[in-house]
Amino acid sequence: MEGPPPYKNIQQNDFSYRKHKKQKEEDIAICNCKYEANDPDSACGERCLNVLTSTECTPGYCPCGDYCKNQRFQKCDYAKSKLFKTEGRGWGLLADENIKAGQFIIEYCGEVISWKEARRRSQTYENQGVKDAFIISLNAHESIDATKKGSLARFINHSCQPNCETRKWTVLGELRVGIFAKQDIPAGTELAYDYNFEWYGGAKVRCLCGAACCSGFLGAKSRGFQEDTYLWEDDDARYSVDDIPLYDSEEDEPATNLPKNSHSSKHESNTEVKHDYSMTSGDGSASEHYSQSTALAVEQLGSIKMEGIAVNEASIEVNEEKKLYLQDTSQMFAHKNAMISRIRSNTPCRNYHIAPSPKPKKRSARYRTRRPKRLAQKQVDAKLVVQLLGSKEAQEEVFTNESFCHPT
């Protein structure tokens, strides 16, 4: 049987992009554990101060010496696992022994690269037709790319009901990502964790994890995905109100009868919506592009494709919005390891459309309201209206102004 596409197996992160941090002696965390032969947990077990802060003990500094059990990343203290071919999800990893809840299974190794480099690479991989995503976020500034160099952890698939999870540990001054068991895992079971996949555009990949609670697509819970899905619904022809006149039924009041303040508030809200930047999918059909392609992806907001009119005026504000979005995103990444998705600038799915806007107002697409009814001039028979009006003053007022509203 044909194996997975070639990659270099590594058991420690690769630091070609930058040097490994040099830990200063004063920064080394030393626990106060004391090894006792009759208590195996005494040598840096659950109660070890370093374990409690997800920091590995530094060899030569740990009071337990060779008995220290808190050097699992450094010693590649992995659970046994093996590769297997899945149905529809490429390769996967199986537990090759019984694994206990909480056990360290394997490190997610790869090349440590900057966030910017991750973006650049993901675009390159996309262009090269790499189908699977292997870049995960390490912190707000860096990512781990296991595409060309990585450990077996790169084969662990996503599940919406996972038996594993990622955890970050500090090892010799550097942050590292480990895969840990969330529950007891019997030998022969597929290992899976929740990718927290960040979707920023491109094909929506069907999730084939098979869990009852499956969210349907990789990244379905991510902000980008949800906004995109929301906007697609908003643009659905069923919700279009472009051709609906100002008032819809006989019971509706004509605009001329509306109290002044209510008219102005209506106008205000219209203005607000008009000023809103609507980012909409240029081609709705792309949202239904349930591709099986799973090329790895890093967001590419820098290459936003703007279509429509009034782009110039709007662009400053859009950049603001973009900045906020990026800030949000990096903050999110500071808290979790996310498999990263990319905007594919060449897919129709992500054609941002900037609505014409005389004076832009900052509002998130998330809060975007439906497009307002068009303020069409209703043709009014003024004389008829006047006859129906009660007061003389009103009649005079209307006759005086009749020329303004009567059709000519």
Ligand SMILES: C[S@@+](CC[C@H](N)C(=O)[O-])C[C@H]1O[C@@H](n2cnc3c(N)ncnc32)[C@H](O)[C@@H]1O
């Ligand atoms: C880190 S790789 C996992 C290993 C990959 N299966 C392989 O053959 O190399 C992530 C990729 O695996 C696929 N994948 C993982 N979990 C999946 C799932 N639940 N449903 C569909 N595809 C999945 C997607 O293509 C994703 O981009």
